[in-house]
Amino acid sequence: MEIEFVNIPMVVDVPYRFAAGSYMARFLIELRDNGKFFGIQCPSCGRVQMPPRIVCAACHIKNGEWIELSPTGTLMGFSIVHLPLTDPTTGLPHKTPYTYGIVRLDGAYSTIEHFIDVEPDIQKVRVGMRVRAILRPREERTGDLNDILHFAPIGEA
Amino acid sequence: MKRKVAIIGGGQTVHASRRHDVNQGEMVNEAVRAALADGRMTMDDIDAVLLGNMEFFEGCHLTDCWLADATGAYGKPGLKITTGGTVGATTIVAGAHHIASGLFDRVLCIGFEKQEEGDSSAILSGVAHPLYGRSLAGAAVGYFAMMGASYMQAFGAREEHSAMVAVKARQNARKNPYAHLKLDITIQDVFDSKMLAYPIRLLDMCPTSNGACAMILADEKTARERCEKPVWIRATETAHNEQFELNWRDVTNTRPIFSRVCAEKLYKKLGVENPATFFDVFEVYEPATWAELVWYEDLGLCKRGEGFHLIEEGQTEINGPIPVNPSGGVLSTNCIGASAMLRIWEAALQIRNDAGEHQVPKDINWALTTAYGGTNWTVMTALSKKWEDS
Numbered sequence A: 001m002e003i004e005f006v007n008i009p010m011v012v013d014v015p016y017r018f019a020a021g022s023y024m025a026r027f028l029i030e031l032r033d034n035g036k037f038f039g040i041q042c043p044s045c046g047r048v049q050m051p052p053r054i055v056c057a058a059c060h061i062k063n064g065e066w067i068e069l070s071p072t073g074t075l076m077g078f079s080i081v082h083l084p085l086t087d088p089t090t091g092l093p094h095k096t097p098y099t100y101g102i103v104r105l106d107g108a109y110s111t112i113e114h115f116i117d118v119e120p121d122i123q124k125v126r127v128g129m130r131v132r133a134i135l136r137p138r139e140e141r142t143g144d145l146n147d148i149l150h151f152a153p154i155g156e157a
Numbered sequence B: 001m002k003r004k005v006a007i008i009g010g011g012q013t014v015h016a017s018r019r020h021d022v023n024q025g026e027m028v029n030e031a032v033r034a035a036l037a038d039g040r041m042t043m044d045d046i047d048a049v050l051l052g053n054m055e056f057f058e059g060c061h062l063t064d065c066w067l068a069d070a071t072g073a074y075g076k077p078g079l080k081i082t083t084g085g086t087v088g089a090t091t092i093v094a095g096a097h098h099i100a101s102g103l104f105d106r107v108l109c110i111g112f113e114k115q116e117e118g119d120s121s122a123i124l125s126g127v128a129h130p131l132y133g134r135s136l137a138g139a140a141v142g143y144f145a146m147m148g149a150s151y152m153q154a155f156g157a158r159e160e161h162s163a164m165v166a167v168k169a170r171q172n173a174r175k176n177p178y179a180h181l182k183l184d185i186t187i188q189d190v191f192d193s194k195m196l197a198y199p200i201r202l203l204d205m206c207p208t209s210n211g212a213c214a215m216i217l218a219d220e221k222t223a224r225e226r227c228e229k230p231v232w233i234r235a236t237e238t239a240h241n242e243q244f245e246l247n248w249r250d251v252t253n254t255r256p257i258f259s260r261v262c263a264e265k266l267y268k269k270l271g272v273e274n275p276a277t278f279f280d281v282f283e284v285y286e287p288a289t290w291a292e293l294v295w296y297e298d299l300g301l302c303k304r305g306e307g308f309h310l311i312e313e314g315q316t317e318i319n320g321p322i323p324v325n326p327s328g329g330v331l332s333t334n335c336i337g338a339s340a341m342l343r344i345w346e347a348a349l350q351i352r353n354d355a356g357e358h359q360v361p362k363d364i365n366w367a368l369t370t371a372y373g374g375t376n377w378t379v380m381t382a383l384s385k386k387w388e389d390s
């Protein structure tokens, strides 16, 4: 006898509203209004952390001085993504293939992940490549990491 | 730990991408019954039940409560634990702590995941900070892809080295009747599989599995009285990374990364100088091929940048000098809430000489297991056959 399996489909659609908090809010406002990146420096170990946060994890003391960072940095890792991954914030898939990487801004301890404006070809991208953050025009910026369009190579065609 | 703790029983379900024949409770109960049978116990012998799975993967909160009948927790104390991919190992650590403290003598620990019931990728996107990185979250595949690209460029490894890990895992899985992906594949098959995110192809990644594992932990008195082959939990260790700092994907990074910190602390507890000879078998948490090569290095089985030589030389094969994941590992079976517990259970089976066809062909006295949580923290356990041998 054939067994009938019963499955009940269901969609759970949950709205959220996240508080950025004082540190992240100031970081996102600087990015949106002035197109600037800020890190925060630990008074003990000196690490400049981005995004700014209340506590240095390693020292567990309150972070101190806000440090403006250069929009330039170095590519520390990359991938060329072929899988049409969904942007969880919009529900829409990213257009593939695209180059994606982690960048360490000059002077920062931390890295940031973003799109890299390089042809999705492994011959054209390498760890150690110098890159610069390209921001959206001021009127399109909303105070989100998407205010960064991508990182583009410096001095490489 | 204040009192000695042993693994005195365990069991697992078969792992598969489809289990429409059972609901979550029925699937968990399969593992619970297998563990009780293995430990020659009934629920009356169990003092407490600890349950672990991923938050909301199955769309249900408080699984400890509404699976209470199937887990055996009815009328007993218990806990729900959820620490990401590490959860199966954390559940064992919590069970061991409850026994070591003297609070309980016999604890049933369960890990499960029924991934087919929800959208794991959608729920996992909630791991990324909502205001910093979530929109670009590249899922687990993106993280491991960057690790792989960075590894190749830094150390001169090639894509065939990760493919060797993919082949080893699935060939080992063919010897494990419970494994999900029992594939008779070659390096060429890996190369021919679909590119997901360079350099990760489909066969470089773990599957989406349904399954459960259950284990019974006990104090020394119970273990010696009731179990012929108790496996002793000699040390456990957990280490976290800091939030936002995901730069361990740059494998040349020399800062204290969770995996290396955790191994160092664990080795110090046990006085391990050369882990490659101290331990007889390893069960590591490798959702992607490159992660296994990085584990070789982070665990100190070889020097930094030389992990790919171990796979190339066959050193980590079942019959090699440093067997890693004879079970087929996470690459062959990933029912996430159970995956880290399966590492410990498979290591215990090796020590008991009960692994069957995937038994490592040598005397196994010590085993080491690892786990990944959110790929940003780890839980490690060290197991031994005898308590007296160190």
Ligand SMILES: [Zn+2]
Residues within 6 Å of the ligand: A042, A043, A044, A045, A046, A047, A056, A057, A058, A059, A060
């Ligand atoms: Zn500090």
